[in-house]
Structures are given as structure tokens and as C-alpha cells.
Amino acid sequence: MTDFGFTINKPRVIDYDNTDKRVLKYLLAHEPSFNSCIFCGSCTATCSAGNFTDFNIRKLKIFIRRGLTEEIASEAEKCMLCGKCFLVCPRGVNNRNIILKVREALTKIESHEL
């Protein structure tokens, strides 16, 4: 094949109609407080991991909403499960359990259970 010396970028558009909502569905069934998030970012501001790495739990929650499974998988492993995000949340979102359930959902997807 001829090498033209360039590649084509993956489109940055989130094509909502065609993304994968399996993690979202699993979460809504197992941690309903996920629905109350208003994406204020207080979880990210207090995050122990986020203060030293590029982990952003607020963004992770949006990726889940939009069904971006690749991004979800790479983000969900960065959490240290300290639970400070649950303490600061103004709307009682159990962020720590969200991480646990997301990891569960990803394992189930891998083993074709979801």
C-alpha cells in the first residue's frame, strides 16, 4: 500500500445515536444516585488521584452518559477509591460506588455478560 505520509483523524464528534450505553444502563440499575449528578465538578476538585494525575471523575461520568466505552475504560482504572468525592457531593451521588459498578460492568462486557 502506498504510504501518503499522513493519517486520517478519528472524528471528534460524539455520535450519540451509535454509542454504547451498556455501562450507563448497568449503572442506572445498580447506583441510581448517578441520575442526580449536575456535573458541578466538586468531586474532581477534591479527588486525591486527580490532584496528581489527569484523572477526572466528573468527565468520566459524562463519558458514561454519552456511551464512550473506550474512554470509560481508560479513566475508570485511575481511581484510588478514597471516597472523598462522595463526601463533597452536593447531591448525594455515590461516586465511589459508581467506580466500583463501572469496573463491574466493564468486566461483564469483557466476559460477554452484558
Next chain:
Amino acid sequence: MNKKVVVIGGGITGMEASVQLSALGYSVTILEKESQLGGHLKDWTVLFPNLRKGTEIVSFLEHGLELQEVNVIFNSKINEIKKINKHYEIIVEGRKTLVADAILVATGFDLFDAHRKEEFGYGIYENVITSYDLEKIFAKEGEIRTPSGIKPKRIGFIHCVGSRDEKVNNHYCSNVCCVTGVKQAMELKTLIPDAEIFNFYMDMRMFDTHFEELYLESQKKYGINFIRGRLSEANETIDKRIVIKVEDTLTSRPLKMTVDMMVLLVGMEPSKGTKEIANLLNLKMRESGFLKPEDDHTMSNVSNMPGVFFAGTCSGPMSIKYTFTDARAAVTKINCFLKEYELQNRILVN
């Protein structure tokens, strides 16, 4: 003889103010351009933030008018208003000239005409409707259908249509559309439990009593989705669904989504009647076209013309609750003026 007050406009403000003025002993006449009272309230089935029926408010106002002697002139068109000494003469087409010691302007708002945001496709794509159109669908009862006749599975609400937008020359916030979007999303979800509903917003302005609670309830109990991003343009698919294009600002990425029906939350503009009366009476207006009081803090309801007062949405967007409050506040001001109370001449020292 009783002093006379003429109230221009028979919506919530005009009705409530007339009842209160009449109770204070003034002789009150409402001039209404339509053939019935109630203004826009008639068009809304269920009201935020407590989902009570709009007709309850109408009956409350009508009951007040029954208790008090208020003269209502329907289908009236005002041709001219003359100031003669300390009173006004109002010339209504085909009728005897009315004399007024004070005038209350209560000419209200018009809904933003969504055709003006051409890129949103209202009037071009059949499944783009306004919040007002949706109320009409609710009023019909029965199963909810899109204009194409299908049961919608995914619905998008667009906030701030005709508000906070210099492209249509409306810089202000219309106050009531955010909570209307939440209310209508919850109503739709109740009627179509398996529908996915998305509200596209710039800011959620949940400023008043119980608004924030309603917003939380819409997420918690109804699973309404909120996406922070303003609609850039809408397109139609071959099967007449609508493609929404926004920036999902919280992921910093463009997003597109197909919906079966798109609802535009249209804002308030000063009504045509407000502009006409402002011209007849030389009333000061803001840049937005809403009426301007003599002082924003201390002289609300007081116009630049002695004896002319105003209240309600002719002075800016407001909810029903504040419309009532504003109507009653204007009545106090009119009473002070007609009784020639000293306190109405208080001065500002700077």
C-alpha cells in the same frame, strides 16, 4: 364621586390589580383587546413549580372580579390617549371616550416567534415545535404523537430560544423557560414512560422557590438528561426526525443526536400592545422594549408620565407568582397617587 382607574389589558396583572383597586373603592374599567380575559394563562394546562392546573388561577381571578364591580370592555382598540390637566381621556374605537384619573398599563408579553431562529428549523421541519405548541398537545389529552404522527421515543428540549441571544436582539433572560423545560420534560416522561428526554441548556436558572427541587426530581425520579450545550443548527433526516448539533461543553467535544421531536423553549418579548401603548403615552422603554420605571429599586411600577403606572410582563419577563406580586404593588402605588399621599414624593439623595 369615585376616582376612576382604567386598566389596559385583562391578563393576570390586569385582573388582579382591578380586583384590588375596586376593593379600595375606585371605579375600575378593564380594556381588553380580545373577547375574553386571562391572557396567556389560558394556553397553559399545568403550571410550574407544583404542577397545579392553570384553570385554578383563572377561576381565582374571575371570582375576584365577580366579588368586585369591575367594568370590562372586550374587543377594545385604543386609538388615542390625551392628557388633559390632571386626568387622561382614552379614545376607544367605536365607544364613548373614557376618563381616567390614573392608568395602569398591563399589556403583557408576546411569545418569541421561533421562525426567527431559522437554523432551528421551526416551520421548516414538521417535528420541530415550541413549548407553546406542546401545551396545546397536552391540552388535547390522549396519546402523545409527534406532528408526523408517531409516538416519540426520544425528545430534545432546547433552552433559551429567543432569549440571551444577540442574534435576535434579545439580550435578557426570560426567567420562566428553564423551569418550563423541566416541567414539560417531566410531563412528557409521565405520558411516555419509555421515552428518553434530553434538555440542552446554557445555564439552568432555577432561582425561585421549589425550582431547584423540581430540577432534582426531574433527574432522580424521571431520569431526564441535561446536556450543557447550545444548539447550533438542526437538520432533518429522510424519515423526518431531527438531528441536533451541539457542543457537549462538559467533554469539550461536538455532539450530534437524532430525536423524534424537538421542542423549542420560547421566551418572552414585549407585546405588540405594550409597544403601541408606550407610543400613545410616550412611555420610556428599555433597550429590550420592556417598559422602564422611574427608578429600578424604588420606583417600580411608576412610569415617566404622572398618573400612568404599569405592572406585570410589560415591564420584563416574570412568572405568575411575581405577576401577582407586581400587580398588587402597582395598586399600592396608584392608591398613594390618587390619595395624594406625601410619601409618594420621597426624594433620593445621592
